[in-house]
Structure formats: structure tokens, C-alpha cells
Amino acid sequence: MIKVGILGATGFTGEKLVEILLSHPEVKVTYIASRTKEPVLYSEIFPKFYKKTSIKCQPLNIKEAIDSCDLLFLSLPHTVSMQFVPKILKKGKKVIDLSADYRFKKAAAYKSLYEKEHQDKKNLKKSVYGLPELFKEEIKKAQLIANPGCYPTSIILALYPLLSEKLVKGKIVIDSKSAITGAGRKASIDYHYSDLANNFWAYKPFVHQHQPEVAEILGQNLIKSLTFSFLPQVASFEAGIYSTIHLSFKKKINKNILDKIYNKYYQSYPFIRLGTKIPKLKDVVGTNFCDIGFAVDKKGQNAVVISAIDNLVKGAAGQAIQNMNLMFGFKETTGFLSL
Ligand SMILES: NC(=O)c1ccc[n+]([C@@H]2O[C@H](COP(=O)([O-])OP(=O)(O)OC[C@H]3O[C@@H](n4cnc5c(N)ncnc54)[C@H](OP(=O)(O)O)[C@@H]3O)[C@@H](O)[C@H]2O)c1
Numbered sequence: 122m123i124k125v126g127i128l129g130a131t132g133f134t135g136e137k138l139v140e141i142l143l144s145h146p147e148v149k150v151t152y153i154a155s156r157t158k159e160p161v162l163y164s165e166i167f168p169k170f171y172k173k174t175s176i177k178c179q180p181l182n183i184k185e186a187i188d189s190c191d192l193l194f195l196s197l198p199h200t201v202s203m204q205f206v207p208k209i210l211k212k213g214k215k216v217i218d219l220s221a222d223y224r225f226k227k228a229a230a231y232k233s234l235y236e237k238e239h240q241d242k243k244n245l246k247k248s249v250y251g252l253p254e255l256f257k258e259e260i261k262k263a264q265l266i267a268n269p270g271c272y273p274t275s276i277i278l279a280l281y282p283l284l285s286e287k288l289v290k291g292k293i294v295i296d297s298k299s300a301i302t303g304a305g306r307k308a309s310i311d312y313h314y315s316d317l318a319n320n321f322w323a324y325k326p327f328v329h330q331h332q333p334e335v336a337e338i339l340g341q342n343l344i345k346s347l348t349f350s351f352l353p354q355v356a357s358f359e360a361g362i363y364s365t366i367h368l369s370f371k372k373k374i375n376k377n378i379l380d381k382i383y384n385k386y387y388q389s390y391p392f393i394r395l396g397t398k399i400p401k402l403k404d405v406v407g408t409n410f411c412d413i414g415f416a417v418d419k420k421g422q423n424a425v426v427i428s429a430i431d432n433l434v435k436g437a438a439g440q441a442i443q444n445m446n447l448m449f450g451f452k453e454t455t456g457f458l459s460l
Contacts, residue, residue: 123449126152126186128205129196130178131166133302134219137438138194139163143174145442145456147449150174152189154181187212192448194441195219198305203241206265210244215264215448217441223248223267224334234330250338251444253453254278254390260447268444269338271436272297272331272353275364277338278393278411279428282386284343288374294367295351300360303432321356329353360433361402366426373421383413391454392435392443400429407431409439409457 125142129135130153142148153163155178163178164171179185183205186193192215195202199220206223209216225231226246228239239245249263250256252274260266269277276295283289301317310316332351336344380395387393392409400412408431415426430436439457446453 122147122149123191124149124151124189125192125194125445126150126154126190127194127196128154128181128186130163131155131157132196132306133433134437135194135196136167137433138196138441139170139174141438141442141456143170144458147451147455150176152179152186154179154186156181183208187214190214192217192445196438199235200237203239206244207241210247210264217251217266217268217444219268219437219441221270221330221334223265224250224269225337230333230337234333251440252277252338253440253443253447254387254393255281255338257447260444261450263448266441266444266448268437268441270331270334271299271303271362271430271432272329272364273334273338274436274440275362275411275428275430276331276335276351276366279364279366279413279426280339282382283368283426284339285386286382288370288372289347289368290371291369292348292350295349295364296354296366297351297362297364298354298356299362300358300432301355302360303362303436304355317355317357319357321354323352323354326352358402360406360431362430362432362436363400363402364428366428367423368426369423370421374417374424375421376415376417379415379417379424383415387413400427402429405429405431405435407434409435409443411435
């Protein structure tokens, strides 16, 4: 049994972490915190936890957090996580950061995207990108995990097999629709119910920070000579990311070949589902699955690859717990039965 804490437990991803971890057989949740001024029953903040836990949400105190846990999940905004990570690592504890603070190896890349100087450059090289389908062995040995962004999870998992096989040429067009919870719990005019209900819109065309994250993780070797166009959109559903990716092949390909390629890469991964059908969002909401489907045109030259995940589960808290399972030697699927 390991002791874990969640910093940022009142946010969307923190709440999802607590929800899944409370029924994880190898975990005791010993510390949760937010910017609350006084300790407050978690079930008072979220009544759905009434009679499930009597834990109190604490005003964040990093020393108490480190002393009471083997592992800390940081469900904090970027630039906040890097204030705490060095202290946690120094005490020999493990940390899974859900923010973007440790996803880039170069501080300059971070600064250009997040417009802040990185405060903990020396630990950037220690971090492992927590996408188990690509970096399982590194995750097992890591002390610091940079949990991936939600869009990058859906995009990288969809593209990785085809890029690894060097089958794609030219331009890749990525159209991703995200649930409103992707933006966090903070209030904003754009995300007011009356604006968002029955509505959706595109944002940050060409400049969204998740496009460089995808490029960083796939690496020059896989993406050289390709160009990407990524258009994120936010829509009025509660959970999920649906990425539709348009691409062209260097040679003639049919669906059977694609089936074989995706199976080769993912058949041993418990949270990737390769259906014969086009994925539907509701099939993955509330689960840690990434559903991937594809269609090829009659000439065998062009394809659409579609992936669907729950942004708060496989795109955040679920993936973080999958990483925890690997770091502590538990079976990768432990704790997901309740989903
Ligand atoms: N939402 C998603 O789908 C998603 C997916 C992947 C990754 N992420 C990343 O995960 C992180 C958390 O996202 P979220 O959506 O859960 O955010 P959120 O709903 O806005 O929650 C943020 C949490 O951090 C706390 N917090 C905010 N500023 C703080 C500060 N200066 N010091 C200490 N605590 C602070 C908040 O506490 P109070 O409630 O007391 O203010 C709250 O508990 C972000 O970095 C985000 O980019 C999110």
C-alpha cells in the first residue's frame, strides 16, 4: 500500500484523481490540498464523496504533503508545479505533474510557449513523458513524470504507428474537439453556460501550445519533411476529446494493412482499443481507453485516423494513475475496474 497526495484537488483533474484513487486497492489517499484557507471536508466541497471519504482538503503546505506521502500528483496550473517539484525530488519522493512544466527538455521551448522563465531547469532532464504506450520502460524507473497534455495524448497515439512506419507524406491536418472541462474549473466569460451551451468554436489556430508538444515527443526523426496543421475546438460536452486526422500515404495502402500496423504497435497495450468501426466519444467517456479507428479512400492514397479519449481520464488523471502503477510495479490496469 502506498501513500499518495493530490495538490490541486479542487480542480477537474484533481477531483478525478481522488475519485479513481479512492477505490485503488494499492493506494491510500493521505493528503489533498488546494488554496482553501482552512481545512475543509472534501465531501463538503463535492457532496458525491459523502460517505466515501472523510478526508479534509488542506491549505497547501508542501512540507506536510511531502512528509505524508510516497507520491504526489500535481494537478496545478503550469508555472505553479515547478515551485514544488524540486522540494519533492530532494526528499526522494516521486511526483507526477499534470501541468506542462516538465514536458519540454529545453527551457527555451517552455519559455516561448508559456511566456515564463523556467524556474527548475536542472530537473527538466530528469522528467519522463508519461505516455505508457511509447515510454513504458522509462516510466517504470522515473522519479518525475510529466503527464502528457490531453490533445497530444489523442494525437500522438493516433499517429505514432503510421509515422514510425514512415508511410505518411506531405501535410497532416488535425481537427480536435475538446470538452469544456479541458479548460479547467476557473470561471471565464467565454465558458459561461449561456455562451457555451449548444455551441462550439475554434481557438488558437496555428499557435496552440500542444502542437509543439506533439512535435517534441514524436521527434524530428519521425516528423521531418511533414507539415502539421492543428485546429483545436471547444464544444459544449462535459468530457472527451475527439481528434480527426487527415493524411496522405507515400504508397498505396488499404485498410487491412492499417489494421495490421496498428495491431503490431498496440495489441499488448490494455488501454488502446482498435475497433473496426469509427470511434464514438461516449464509448470512452468515464474510461481510460483510447479508441482508434480509420478509413482509407478508394485509391488507397488518403486516410482519416480518428481517436477518442476522455480528457480527464486517459487525457489526465487516468493516465497519471496508469503511470503510477508502472512506477510502483503494480499491474498497469489496477484501479480502473470502477470506471
Ligand atoms: N482539464 C483537463 O482536461 C486537463 C487535461 C490534461 C492536463 N491538464 C493540466 O492539469 C492541470 C490541472 O488542470 P485542471 O483542469 O484540473 O485545473 P483547474 O480545474 O483549474 O484546477 C486547478 C487546481 O489548482 C489549484 N491552484 C490554482 N492555482 C494555484 C496556486 N497558485 N497554488 C496552489 N494551488 C493552485 C486550484 O485550487 P483552488 O480551487 O483553491 O483555486 C485547483 O485545485 C493544469 O496544468 C492543466 O493544464 C488538464
